[in-house]
Amino acid sequence: GQNIDQPTEMTATEGAIVQINCTYQTSGFNGLFWYQQHAGEAPTFLSYNVLDGLEEKGRFSSFLSRSKGYSYLLLKELQMKDSASYLCAVRDDRHSGGYQKVTFGTGTKLQVIP
């Protein structure tokens, strides 16, 4: 099975940098997603990491260490609109029929303050 841990809540200041951590224990691993979800809305895709290392996309970067079962999402130059929940999700091994289950963590609610 899968076990995914991330902090419940975080607060950061507008213009600052924040790092949201995610640790996981899985029976199989094929990649890690980060999604952003504003209150009452659907999750939107931010990143997908398969290999170890840092991937940068504008103000957002995501890091993965497969050996440590660890990932983080780094948000730079925080804006008020970045206030949202950030979901870490792990995709496991391919099951019969080709299906790969995606398991989500409970999410980290980030509040950006002026």
Add this chain to the structure above:
Amino acid sequence: ETGVTQSPTHLIKTRGQQVTLRCSSQSGHNTVSWYQQALGQGPQFIFQYYREEENGRGNFPPRFSGLQFPNYSSELNVNALELDDSALYLCASSPGTGSDEQYFGPGTRLTVT
């Protein structure tokens, strides 16, 4: 714009009733997954459909069932509704079962009273 649509937006049902939720996949996507998201929680995987067949299932009882149609639109059916079924139901479409692209619809907010 993801192109994934869901209906209805909101729904109120009584315990014991049955409900059908609908999802229209993004053009070109043959795989759809359904999730249940309780308040303050992450989405929980219900099942996935690929080319009209159930391709994987999470830890949900048989009263949660689904269909996928030739145009790849999909339905989630829940029988014998319970209070704990109150949640946001999300569908997500992707171009394949192992694709890293997964686009969510806006969700259906189900309230069971």
